[in-house]
Amino acid sequence: MLVERKEFLNEDGTLGYAESVFRSENILKTTYFPQSQKLYIAFSRGDTYVYANISPEFYKEFEAAESHGKFFHKNINNKPQYPHHREFKLLPYEIEGFKAIVESYNPEEDE
Numbered sequence: 001m002l003v004e005r006k007e008f009l010n011e012d013g014t015l016g017y018a019e020s021v022f023r024s025e026n027i028l029k030t031t032y033f034p035q036s037q038k039l040y041i042a043f044s045r046g047d048t049y050v051y052a053n054i055s056p057e058f059y060k061e062f063e064a065a066e067s068h069g070k071f072f073h074k075n076i077n078n079k080p081q082y083p084h085h086r087e088f089k090l091l092p093y094e095i096e097g098f099k100a101i102v103e104s105y106n107p108e109e110d111e
Helices: 056-064 068-075 092-104
Strands: 002-009 015-022 027-033 038-043 047-051 084-089
Touching: 002 092, 015 092, 027 068, 027 092, 056 068
Parallel strands: none
Antiparallel strands: 002 015, 015 027, 027 038, 038 047, 047 084
């Protein structure tokens, strides 16, 4: 479930990047850069990988998926069209910060 999404705009008003936090067993957070079509996925243990060739339309499908983990494993993970590598690992306080966002999320506030 998508819990929080923030957009950061370029000076010309176009989307520079979007950060999203998820309530998921596997995926904690994503950062998506539409112009370079790069998707950074921070997994629940903090390991963060970057995936290339992720179109804006495909990323919208990912965000809208009922299960982000299932979508990732079926459509992105180990697919040759989406080359990837490990980029970095979140620090423990960063992981806890994102988990706190998930825990404080109240879906009734969105209605």
